Amino acid sequence: MKSSIKEVAYLAGVSIATVSYVLNGTKKVRPETEQRVFDAVSKLNYHVNPLARNLRKGESKLIGFVVNDLSNNFFQEIARGLETQLTKGGYHLIIMNSKEQKETEIENVKNLIAGAADALILAPTTADCSYLHFLLDTNPIPIVFVDRLPEGFESDVVLATNEQGSYEATKALTDKGHTNIAFFGSRQDSTMNERLDGYKKALVEAGLSINANLIRFGSHGSVSQRSLRHGEMYQHTMDVLTNYDITAIFSGNNLATLGVFSFIKETNIQVPKDVAFITFDDSSWLTMTTPTLSAVAQNPEKMGRVAAKLILERVAEPSTAEKKSFQIVRISTQLILRGSV
Amino acid sequence: MKSSIKEVAYLAGVSIATVSYVLNGTKKVRPETEQRVFDAVSKLNYHVNPLARNLRKGESKLIGFVVNDLSNNFFQEIARGLETQLTKGGYHLIIMNSKEQKETEIENVKNLIAGAADALILAPTTADCSYLHFLLDTNPIPIVFVDRLPEGFESDVVLATNEQGSYEATKALTDKGHTNIAFFGSRQDSTMNERLDGYKKALVEAGLSINANLIRFGSHGSVSQRSLRHGEMYQHTMDVLTNYDITAIFSGNNLATLGVFSFIKETNIQVPKDVAFITFDDSSWLTMTTPTLSAVAQNPEKMGRVAAKLILERVAEPSTAEKKSFQIVRISTQLILRGSV
DNA sequence: CTGAAAGCGCTTACAG
DNA sequence: CTGAAAGCGCTTACAG
Numbered sequence: 001m002k003s004s005i006k007e008v009a010y011l012a013g014v015s016i017a018t019v020s021y022v023l024n025g026t027k028k029v030r031p032e033t034e035q036r037v038f039d040a041v042s043k044l045n046y047h048v049n050p051l052a053r054n055l056r057k058g059e060s061k062l063i064g065f066v067v068n069d070l071s072n073n074f075f076q077e078i079a080r081g082l083e084t085q086l087t088k089g090g091y092h093l094i095i096m097n098s099k100e101q102k103e104t105e106i107e108n109v110k111n112l113i114a115g116a117a118d119a120l121i122l123a124p125t126t127a128d129c130s131y132l133h134f135l136l137d138t139n140p141i142p143i144v145f146v147d148r149l150p151e152g153f154e155s156d157v158v159l160a161t162n163e164q165g166s167y168e169a170t171k172a173l174t175d176k177g178h179t180n181i182a183f184f185g186s187r188q189d190s191t192m193n194e195r196l197d198g199y200k201k202a203l204v205e206a207g208l209s210i211n212a213n214l215i216r217f218g219s220h221g222s223v224s225q226r227s228l229r230h231g232e233m234y235q236h237t238m239d240v241l242t243n244y245d246i247t248a249i250f251s252g253n254n255l256a257t258l259g260v261f262s263f264i265k266e267t268n269i270q271v272p273k274d275v276a277f278i279t280f281d282d283s284s285w286l287t288m289t290t291p292t293l294s295a296v297a298q299n300p301e302k303m304g305r306v307a308a309k310l311i312l313e314r315v316a317e318p319s320t321a322e323k324k325s326f327q328i329v330r331i332s333t334q335l336i337l338r339g340s341v
Numbered sequence: 342m343k344s345s346i347k348e349v350a351y352l353a354g355v356s357i358a359t360v361s362y363v364l365n366g367t368k369k370v371r372p373e374t375e376q377r378v379f380d381a382v383s384k385l386n387y388h389v390n391p392l393a394r395n396l397r398k399g400e401s402k403l404i405g406f407v408v409n410d411l412s413n414n415f416f417q418e419i420a421r422g423l424e425t426q427l428t429k430g431g432y433h434l435i436i437m438n439s440k441e442q443k444e445t446e447i448e449n450v451k452n453l454i455a456g457a458a459d460a461l462i463l464a465p466t467t468a469d470c471s472y473l474h475f476l477l478d479t480n481p482i483p484i485v486f487v488d489r490l491p492e493g494f495e496s497d498v499v500l501a502t503n504e505q506g507s508y509e510a511t512k513a514l515t516d517k518g519h520t521n522i523a524f525f526g527s528r529q530d531s532t533m534n535e536r537l538d539g540y541k542k543a544l545v546e547a548g549l550s551i552n553a554n555l556i557r558f559g560s561h562g563s564v565s566q567r568s569l570r571h572g573e574m575y576q577h578t579m580d581v582l583t584n585y586d587i588t589a590i591f592s593g594n595n596l597a598t599l600g601v602f603s604f605i606k607e608t609n610i611q612v613p614k615d616v617a618f619i620t621f622d623d624s625s626w627l628t629m630t631t632p633t634l635s636a637v638a639q640n641p642e643k644m645g646r647v648a649a650k651l652i653l654e655r656v657a658e659p660s661t662a663e664k665k666s667f668q669i670v671r672i673s674t675q676l677i678l679r680g681s682v
Numbered sequence: 683c684t685g686a687a688a689g690c691g692c693t694t695a696c697a698g
Numbered sequence: 699c700t701g702a703a704a705g706c707g708c709t710t711a712c713a714g
């Protein structure tokens with residue numbers, strides 16, 4: 001059966017205080033006594049009960065990750081980066097999926113704030129995060145945002161260099177002489193708007209006008225990867241390609257690309273002869289297509305690691321952390337040109 | 342600041358016991374008293390401290406997922422299924438990545454068993470799980486295995502119908518008249534062996550002999566998706582295709598396929614004219630290639646949900662659960678024939 | 683219908 | 699160098 005500190009103390013012939021001191025190294029203990037404790041511990045195969053320790057110390061060593069859409073591989077990679085870094089800091093990751101529903105997100109945050117987590121990483125479903133004020137007012141814990149800029153609440157944020165990445169990709173297209181370039185984004189959130197800005201900037205710089213008809217957004221909630229292939233973006237692509245004379249496409253993220261490229265492929269449109277193509281988000285499958293597809297590669301795993309570092313700083317030293325002002329960290333993207341341009 | 346049950350009790354003018362009764366509905370309380378408690382709770386924005394509650398009740402409401410390789414999308418999908426189902430049961434998922442290292446796996450299990458988790462889901466790095474006997478001896482908690490059959494330890498297991506799926510795929514190839522079919526597996530574990538068995542069974546049934554030279558395994562640990570594309574399986578594919586007269590390939594999983602298909606694509610081998618192709622594991626990108634690739638589709642998200650259900654049964658009713666014998670649940674696969682055959 | 687009190691398994695001033 | 703005791707925030711027999 002599971003043994004407690006009492007049994008160890010009894011077996012070693014010391015007080016539970018001494019057992020605690022030995023196990024935590026918080027006080028000097030006579031070597032012989034120490035040895036007796038160690039012997040008892042290994043004899044009973046004793047492990048401290050983290051619940052009790054944490055209750056006493058007022059912490060849980062758990063960091064919550066409330067993620068808007070765990071079915072998106074991008075966020076799974078962020079989770080992986082978080083796990084890697086938090087483990088190094090002696091913390092663990094507890095994941096809660098909001099499935100693109102704001103109420104679920106709020107419910108998740110409530111659950112974690114109540115005391116299960118020492119801090120929060122949040123990839124919000126929508127920009128409005130003002131609800132956090134009320135919740136954190138009574139239970140103040142550090143919070144770090146990833147991938148999307150929150151509104152109505154200020155804290156550390158980890159983002160990709162969305163505008164720059166998008167700008168470079170679009171510039172690569174204008175440099176090749178393309179003048180009619182379509183933009184597809186799965187959903188118009190802050191991050192997608194930054195990418196749109198980069199796209200516009202490159203067009204303006206090239207002396208081109210911006211045609212609103214060539215800019216399309218979806219509005220999806222949580223849908224399966226499979227249904228994305230023939231969803232809104234598929235329809236938008238069909239519409240743009242049949243009604244407008246475009247020669248290049250910039251796709252705003254991995255989800256949009258599933259729909260956009262599905263249409264291109266199914267209708268045998270030749271890339272890059274008929275239309276050049278670049279997407280935000282790299283995936284290993286982009287080298288498996290014919291031609292291979294160019295991408296603005298993000299590094300979600302690194303975004304996770306960086307977010308974890310930021311949160312660890314704040315939980316480790318609450319006093320200095322409070323003074324430290326909030327920062328927005330941008331993780332750089334990399335343009336990878338392949339056969340599609 | 343964060344308030345405790347004491348403050349609620351004080352504000353409501355009752356004892357902390359009464360507050361607990363009201364909040365948990367564990368005892369009938371006079372409506373007026375109840376109301377006063379609710380008022381105090383909302384006024385203080387009080388939430389019970391799960392750490393304290395769990396310590397008292399001897400549970401954490403946390404289920405640990407110790408996964409051999411979180412960089413594999415397959416396991417990320419299992420994690421998603423677990424999260425979905427556990428949340429419904431009032432539990433939460435805490436993820437620990439073993440990164441294909443047995444020592445890390447054992448360390449992770451130790452951590453969780455100590456009391457952080459009420460139960461464990463384990464996707465082991467290697468088959469040998471006898472070490473669990475010692476650990477669970479002192480801290481007995483339920484455990485469910487996913488994806489791989491453990492050796493030296495008995496418990497519930499959730500697996501795909503590996504042999505059947507592999508058999509159907511290979512049979513589809515022999516039915517088309519293929520007689521020289523290669524088999525590629527990223528790593529020879531119990532699951533891959535089951536798939537190999539299905540492959541062999543189909544060959545034997547078709548009256549074909551089994552050529553060991555056409556059966557190749559890798560030995561990778563945790564490597565990036567990118568490096569997989571030009572790793573061991575890439576080399577094996579090159580070797581088999583140049584030295585043996587094969588007309589069809591069956592790839593044992595998603596990781597192997599990255600290497601196998603990379604070689605096929607880079608060398609412009611025509612599929613299915615030069616060589617037909619089917620892979621275990623479906624991915625959305627398999628419809629993006631030319632031609633589209635056939636697959637034995639697993640349902641990892643469902644595997645996660647089923648594993649979660651099994652574990653919830655055991656944590657919910659420990660007494661009856663102990664009596665219940667262990668079961669192996671097989672989640673069926675589905676052969677999806679596309680352009681590559 | 684309500685409360686005083688024990689206790690879950692720890693950590694940590696405090697005393698000696 | 700070691701221990702008795704308080705206390706973290708809860709739940710739950712037990713008593714009234």
